[in-house]
Amino acid sequence: MLEKIKATASFIKNRFNTKADIGIILGTGLGGLVKEIEIIDFIPYEEIPDFPVSTVDGHLGRLIYAKMGEREIIVMQGRFHYYEGYSMEEVVFPVRVMKYLGIKNLIVSNASGGLNPAWYVGDIVLITDQINLFPEHPLRGKNEDVMGPRFPDMSKVYDERLRNKAKLIALEYNIQVREGVYVGVQGPTYETPAEYKMFRILGGDIVGMSTVPEVITARHLGLKVFGVSIITDSGVPGEIVEISHEEVKKVAMKAEPKMTLIMGKLIQSL
Incomplete structure (x- = not known):
């Protein structure tokens, strides 16, 4: 696995010649950031060695090298989901x-689907923590010590300093943001009312079919x-619709x- 990772990274480096230290993964319907950046180059996923290919509508499927202000960034316009049939290693x-x-x-x-009864469809949520309900763990299998420890700490999954910066930006521009816990599930079905209730009891504020494996892996890597x-739909009793x-x-x-x-202001502040 490590050799495949290095080979793919080498291919991308040779194409992009980038010094970017910020990576971005854009989710469903959230590709608009691409309109706000200066694209230097991009590679369709199918042209990248050993890269999966997005199969979900709303995930364009290209890796972008760009600048936002003075900051160089790498953007994944489209992600890979476990429900698409990929192994967790591929995701x-x-x-x-x-x-x-x-x-x-x-x-x-x-x-995400909303679980917190005090929140509304269209609300922006800064994720503070997560609950992993995927049937397979992204770190299952032989550990590569050069990538991270066998048993990584998960007490501070989401960086508080970055979140505080985002809160200050939201305050400056009069944007209401929430803070809460994201529940990660396999999908591809949307949740039943009983499942929404269970996730809420477990301590979740929002629920979705991605993110958790990526974040676990990112923290393992340091x-x-x-x-x-x-929040794109509500799982609150009395508000659930098809x-x-x-x-x-x-x-x-x-x-x-x-x-x-x-996101743009946060990137420029790093």
Whole structure:
């Protein structure tokens, strides 16, 4: 695995010649950040050795080398999900490649279902912690000591300093943000009312089908992580309605400009 990671990173380095230390993973309907950056080059996923390929609508599927202000960044426009049939090793492969590209800070975004009854569809949530309910762990198997310890600490998964910076940016631009716990599930079905209730009892504020494996891997690698989510549907009793992927994308795109502003200002502050 390590040789594959190094080979893929070498291929990307030869193409991009980048010194970026910020990596970004864009979730469902959240590709609008790409309009706010200066794209230097990009590679479709299918042209990158050993990279999976996005199969989900709303995930364009390209790795972008860009600048935002004076900061160089690497952007994944589209991620890989366990429910697509990929192994967990394949899902988190790009995060490991980012480490070998020189990335030190990882920003992850997603669309989620709301569990907290005090919150609303369209709210932006800064992720403070997570609950892993995936059936397979991304670190299962032989540990590569050069990537991280066999038993990594997870007491501070999301970086508090980065989150505080984002809160100050939101305050400055009068953007309301929430803070809460993200529950990661396999999918691809949306949750039943009983499942929403269970996740809420477990301590979750939002739920989704991504992010958790990537973040576990990033922390194993020693990366600092900032996570942000847009609530695209409600799992609160009395508010649950039939939803579709199209509706999720529509809500995410509507709330996206505010999230993009926060992410952009955060990147420039690092």
